[in-house]
Amino acid sequence: MVTRYVGRFAPSPTGPLHAGSLVAALASWLDARAHAGQWLVRIEDADTSRCVADMDRVILQQLAACGLHPDEPPVLQSQRTGLYQQALDQLAAHGLAYPCGCSRKDIDAALSHMGQQRARHSELVYPGTCRTGLHGCNRQAWRLRTDKLISNGSLAQVEYAHDATNLVTKNIIHWTDRRLGPQQQDVLTQVGDYVLKRFDGCFSYQLAVVVDDAAQGVTDVVRGEDLADNTPRQILLQRALGLPTPRYLHTPLVLGGDDEKLSKQNGAMALDTSDVLSALNAAAALLGLPAQSGTVAQALERWVLVWGALFARTAA
Ligand code: GLU
Numbered sequence: 001m002v003t004r005y006v007g008r009f010a011p012s013p014t015g016p017l018h019a020g021s022l023v024a025a026l027a028s029w030l031d032a033r034a035h036a037g038q039w040l041v042r043i044e045d046a047d048t049s050r051c052v053a054d055m056d057r058v059i060l061q062q063l064a065a066c067g068l069h070p071d072e073p074p075v076l077q078s079q080r081t082g083l084y085q086q087a088l089d090q091l092a093a094h095g096l097a098y099p100c101g102c103s104r105k106d107i108d109a110a111l112s113h114m115g116q117q118r119a120r121h122s123e124l125v126y127p128g129t130c131r132t133g134l135h136g137c138n139r140q141a142w143r144l145r146t147d148k149l150i151s152n153g154s155l156a157q158v159e160y161a162h163d164a165t166n167l168v169t170k171n172i173i174h175w176t177d178r179r180l181g182p183q184q185q186d187v188l189t190q191v192g193d194y195v196l197k198r199f200d201g202c203f204s205y206q207l208a209v210v211v212d213d214a215a216q217g218v219t220d221v222v223r224g225e226d227l228a229d230n231t232p233r234q235i236l237l238q239r240a241l242g243l244p245t246p247r248y249l250h251t252p253l254v255l256g257g258d259d260e261k262l263s264k265q266n267g268a269m270a271l272d273t274s275d276v277l278s279a280l281n282a283a284a285a286l287l288g289l290p291a292q293s294g295t296v297a298q299a300l301e302r303w304v305l306v307w308g309a310l311f312a313r314t315a316a
Contacts, residue, residue, distance in 0.1 A: 005037025013055035018268035028222035034308035101137025140199035
């Protein structure tokens with residue numbers, strides 16, 4: 001059976017592509033080609049404070065140098081804020097999003113009042129203070145009402161569009177990653193009511209990515225494993241907005257010298273476009289693909305065949 005496939009690569013223009021981001025770019029391209037699908041590029045510049053001017057152009061040039069050409073002109077999140085606002089309005093109209101006036105300090109104080117200590121640098125599980133109103137604070141952010149979504153039973157027994165194993169049972173969101181296998185998360189207690197729109201007016205990554213993946217008809221998300229634990233938050237938002245859930249495949253990470261994910265912060269070097277084949281071979285090796293010589297186009301063609309055998313997705 002031939003099934004529709006739309007994949008995407010969604011870089012944030014915070015720096016040039018490096019060895020780590022190339023793995024996700026190559027994997028998402030190979031998966032799309034192996035399924036005779038479409039491959040889109042979306043520039044994730046919703047968080048304007050982190051973006052570097054002109055970096056979208058640099059990234060697109062780097063992708064082109066690697067032979068990774070999108071099938072449609074790339075879209076920019078900064079031009080799609082109307083869509084994100086519509087989604088937020090929809091959630092708010094159903095009582096599933098609410099304004100929050102709490103600062104970090106307020107959240108810390110509320111948590112310690114509840115006898116909970118936050119580990120340094122760990123994410124805050126919002127205690128739900130503003131679910132019942134702003135308590136006289138100025139509005140700062142918008143949050144998702146996870147308790148209403150998860151606990152009212154309406155999500156239980158729901159089968160997701162492609163995969164009957166994506167279920168919500170006993171408040172836990174279950175999903176199956178094509179590489180990592182069965183995954184689960186209790187969003188209510190491990191994440192809490194997460195932010196949809198920030199105090200500075202920027203829409204959150206979670207909201208923008210869910211709205212965009214659906215609007216672009218993305219059927220398959222292939223991205224780095226560091227984003228895997230965002231998936232349940234995204235599945236929850238898809239349910240809240242009545243949107244389909246794509247399949248997910250999270251790729252291995254390239255680690256820096258400090259054993260952390262390679263990133264600009266720990267000294268990742270920009271991709272060397274004077275020796276693209278070496279860079280692609282390094283990314284391919286991490287994905288379990290054999291080294292290639294010859295031209296970049298030949299290497300990509302051979303990897304598509306191997307990828308098809310390794311990661312053939314089950315028909316929807
Ligand atoms: N923009 C994100 C990043 O560069 C990727 C988001 C995604 O693929 O869902 O890390």
